[in-house]
Every structure is written in C-alpha cells, then in structure tokens.
Amino acid sequence: MLHTFVAYVEDLPGVLTRVASLFRRLNININSLTVGRSERAGLSRLTLVCEASAEAGHRIRASLFKLENIVDVDDIAQAPAVTRELALIKVAATPQNRSQLFDLVEVFRARIVDLTSESLIIEMTGVESKIEGLLEILREDEGRILEICRSGKMTMRRGHHLSSVLRAMGAGETETVEPGGNETQEEGLPSALE
C-alpha cells in the first residue's frame, strides 16, 4: 500500500541523505518526496510517499524517529488529510491551436504562466488524479507535451491536529491554529468536474 509520512526535520546539510539512506537500507522505493520550510524556524517539513506493506508503516516511522535530525514524524495512513501536488506542464502551442488549450485550462482550473509563440506552460495544482486527468487529455495529441515537472505530494492533516511531539515542543501555545478548514476541493471528486 501507499504510505504517506509527514516529518519535521532539522534544516541542516545532509539531513535529506539520512532520510533517503534509511529507505535505501530498508529496500523501499520512495515514490515522491517534497521538502520545504515549515512554520518553525530551523525546521523543514517533508512529505514522503512510498510503497510498502501495511505492517511496514510502524517500522518506517519508528526508524525515522531514530534519525537524530528528525523532530517529528506523522504517519498519515487513513487520517483525513489534504493532499496536493503541483505540476508545470510545457505544451507545444501555436497561435492557431492556443485557444483550445485556454479552454482546457479553464475547465481544469489550471493557469497559464508562460506563453511564447511555440509553447506555453500550464501550472496546475490539485490532487494527483486531477493532474493525471489533465495530462491524459493533453496526451491525446501526440507530441504536444514537451516537459512535465511535478512536485510530488504535499500532505496536511485536516482539522486541528497537533502531535504529542510538537506539543511537547511548546507548539500550539503561542500560535493559534484554526480548527477545521475551509477546503473546497474534495479528494474524491472527479477532477474535471470540480
């Protein structure tokens, strides 16, 4: 099954190697890994998606926690969460067939962020299935897609969730975290119909 881990790691050289090395040692392939700054100074937040047996989740999380630079690890498992991915798609487009793409982008609630006489770049954020949906349509014309760049998944639990680890670090005392969320996009919705 697919496992999704969200971790806070110290923002130091070599930390990502340690995370990646662990998965190599466990012989588990990483499907996607996104890393960036978090709300906490000095801590990066990563979302890691990998394929492993259902029982492996416990050991992966426990092993991640054994890495000195890892501060918190959340195994999202079946918890309600928002997952998004960003894709940049460069598409061959001439002035003649551009308008068709404009329509498509509209339907998928994507954006065009670069436009030249031969190509344009579509920026699209959404759940994986939605991005796949757009790509599927674009692939109907062979050779139209020139480049694809995908961020990998980013995941955040819904609602006011605070791990015991972060709580122990004093989180949630000073910051106010809005309970609930006003997410409109639902994971299950067919992508093009949103």
Add this chain to the structure above:
Amino acid sequence: MGTNGNAQATNARLNPPTRLTGAEILWATLAGEGVDTVFGYPGGAILPAYDALRKFPIRHVLVRHEQCAAHMADGYARASGKVGVAIATSGPGATNLVTGIATAMLDSVPIVCITGNVSSKVLGTDAFQEVDITGITLPVTKHNFLVNKTDDFAQAIRHAFQIARCGRPGPVLVDITKDAQQGSAIFDFEAAKPRAYRPHPMLRVEESGLDQAAELIRNAKRPVILAGHGVMESGAMEQVRALAERAQIPVGLTLLGLGGFPASHPLSLGMMGMHGEAWVNHAIQESDLLIACGMRFDDRVTGTLSSYALKAKKIHIEIDPAEVNKNVKVDVALVGDLRQVLEDLLPRVSGRDGSAWLKTIEASKGVVAVRDIKNLPDSGHLYAAHVMHDLWRITGGDAVVVTDVGQHQMWEAQYFHHEKPRTLITSGGLGTMGFALPAAIGVKFACPEKDVWVVAGDGGFQMTAAELATIVQEKLKINIAIINNGYLGMVRQWQEFFYERNYEATPLVSPDFVKLADAHGIPGRTVRTRAEVAEAVNQARSAPGAFLLNFLVEKEESVYPMIPAGSALHEMIRRPGRWGKDPLEESADE
C-alpha cells in the same frame, strides 16, 4: 584509570570559560565527559589534536590498526558500560575504523569515534587523504557529525556522547577538520551541554499492556523468558531474576545475553538458537508464552520464522520501537527501558507453580547430557570443549572472556558458564573475526583488576595479531588462548554439512603462535593433551604479564547441536555417534 568513568568530571582549570584551540577543546571536552583512556592512531589531519594531548589527563593507547582502536573502544564500553573512545586520522585511518564501528552498531555498544579530516577549505576536492567518512559511516552509526568550526567542537562532542549512551546505545562518529583543530574558540563545557535527551517518541508502556502481560503469565503453562543483551544495557539483571523466580519461569539466553542471568541458577536454560542447547530450543518450540526481554529475535536465535514458536503467545519488552514486530509478531509489546518495565510489571505478577513444565525440561536435559563431549572418556585427543570447560573450572568462572568469531566462540558459549553480566565479550550481530584481541585490550583498561582471557581461533587471531605489540607497549596482563584447529573451523563445518566436505579455502597454515608471541616478548606454550590444560591455564594466570596458550585441538570437530540456516528451531543436527535415535526428538514428535 577508570576511576571517574564517564561521570562528567569538571576540570577546574577550564572553569571559567577560556580561549583554547580546537585541539585543546577536543581533549578538554573528552576529559569533561569523564574519558581517561582513548585508543587511536595519529596522522596528518589529526596531528594538531595529538600535539595538544600532553596537556590533558588522558591516556592514549597506540594501536596497530585503526579497526582495532574501534574494537578496543568497544571492548572498553562492553566491559564497563561507559562510552569508549577511538581516534584516527582522515582517509585510510578513518576507513579502517569502519568494521569496528559496524561491530559496535550491530551489538548496540556506545562508542565515540573521532576522526581528523582535511581543512574545510579543501573539503570535497579529493584532497590528500580525504574521504567522506560521515557519508561512509552513515548507515553504521547512530549518528555522525562533520565539524568544521572550532566554535562547534564542544557541543558536537558532548552531543555525540549523549547519543551514544542514551536509549538504545550505539556508535557515533565526529569528523573534525584540521583547520578547526588549529583555530581557537572560547571553551565553555557547561554551555556546550546538549539539550535534554529526548526518548524515542514511540516508547509505550501502557497499564493495559502490563495487565495483559501479567494475565498471560498467570495463565501460561509452558512459559520461557528470552533474555538478551538489553538485560545488560538496561541493568535489569535483578528484575529478570525476580520475574523468573517469582513466576518460576525458565530463562533462555541469547549469545549476548549470557551473563545476564546466572548460568548456575536452577531456572537457567543456557543459550538458545543456532548452536543453543537442544533443550532450550525444544522448550521454545513447545512454549505457550515467550517473554522476550531486551532481545530482537535475530535469525540466529529463531531459525525459520514461519515455524518459530508457533504455540506461544509473545510478550516483547524492548527499548527500540523499530524492533517490535520486525521479525516476530508479538501479542503484547512493552516498549521501554527493560528495567523500568519489569519494575512496573513485577507487582502484578504473583507466584505460580511451574514445576510440571520445569520437570519436562529437566528430563530432556538429562537425555542430552549423554551426548555431551565432555562426558566422554578421554580419548587422548584435545577438544576445544575440554579447554573451555577447564578454563571455566580453573578460573572459577571469575574471568572476563573475550572471544573471536567461529567454532571456538560457540564452544565458549556452551562450556564456559557465565554467572555475571559483562563477563563474556563477543561480537554477536556482525560476527567480526579479529575482534577478540583488540577488544580484550579495551576490556583490560576498563577493568584492570579482572582476569582477562582472549579466546580466539587460529584464523581470527591472525586478523589482528599485530595488537600483541600494543599489549606489550601498554604492559597489559592479558591471557590468550588460541583454539588452533588448522581450519577456518566454522566455515569448514558448513562445508562438511552443506557442501559435501569440499574444504575450499578453509585449511589454514599458521605461524608458530608461541614463537610469534615470543617475538613480542610474550611467553607462551603449546598444549596438546587434556592432561596439560589445567597446568597450562594456571601457568598463564600466574605469569606476571601477558601469556599465550596455543591449544592444538581436534581438527575436524564440529559444534553441536546445529540448526542449519533456513531450518526450524527444533530441526537440529546432533552429534553423530552411538546414541541411536534421540529420545528427545522422539518425545517432541508425540
């Protein structure tokens, strides 16, 4: 040596904070952490540190190979429970440490390795003797640090000590660049204190789990305690004993658990696993409740998992959450420090009558005893089993035995009965040949008053024999027993059983070990018959300095019983002979 331990000795001279060079900060921090002995080998990138050493109350032991520096630190740590320290230069010095670090990692031994590295300006340029040692050792350390600022030295080293000794212990490497050793910074030992150690967030010992465990113990008919290295690491000897005695539960031990429960105790079953006693493995297979204490169900103790202890419920008491349900699925996991967990569990456990189960096990012991080689009449041949048995008898078991890896290691485990913790020092998880001699040097520094014995094979001894010179240079009283069978015996045994006696690359020509010792100024003698063993052991013990005994033992003897890799725990190869069908196996079939 070894008086203030790793108890943090505050060095009056360095209080208040003083400006020191990086090299001085290194030693001052080590001294502050209570280190009085380090094992190392110099070279260009660590030379500034060596230059500053004379100003500090730390004894440096010059090794003959950096692998041995790590093994010495390891032996020191295993014998004392304190953190051992090894030091090496960059490049080849650092890479030579790797086997020793991995050995400590697999057996959860707290050591700190310090390596020099090239100057920070040339890091990453393939400068002379540069290797990426933090990259190389990443998977075999608990953690490692690359320090290239003098300001960061003290904190990194103190943090390294904390990581090495806390939770499940293990090795930590600190790589320090040459320029950072040469630079200077304000040294403030107190300010460099790491933030409080954070226990693994997944430790979990719930009341309900404790109750459940107690309930399982109350209802068990055939319980067995499996005691591992964690008993020593956690200092839970008394608690394990209390549990065993109160509930009348027999105790099987892993190789690294030997000494964690007294061998002479009526409830002691001895070693389990691949070369464990038949009655222990049968008891485990027949058991209806296993209480695993600080052990990790290694493949060497379980045999094939699909047939392991199928009738038993399992309680796992373990400090590392990543070990729970890794190899064997357990019914109750108490994830925490063994000693603490047992203290919480004990009040819930009441006395129970275990006599029927104990009688069953006892009966099978008697059957096995007739197969025991030490009960056979003296054929004039010398067997390693005899040597180990006699060594145990003559020392009264009151010695620290440091073994190498191979048949002799298993014979030691079978025939030298360990009463106390930290009296058997051996490489279990990695099975590193060449471990014994250097580790024994570390042991001797940790407990100079103890009778320290090296028990090594003719193969493994030659891997690190150069350390004989270290023994002489450091004037150490260490007794060395070489179990000389002319073979890489354990591998030969596998070839005998599983490769049609194709003895490829296992016959071994060795130097005359007595002459080799003599070349170092160490006296020794060769022993050929059982009649000589006692006298030779006594001669070694009473010699003022190191002494080497070269035991020429039966060449093609095998360790029995043996569970072939991939077989079930009860499918043992037994000593061939005139016993006919084993009554124990017959009874197990019923």
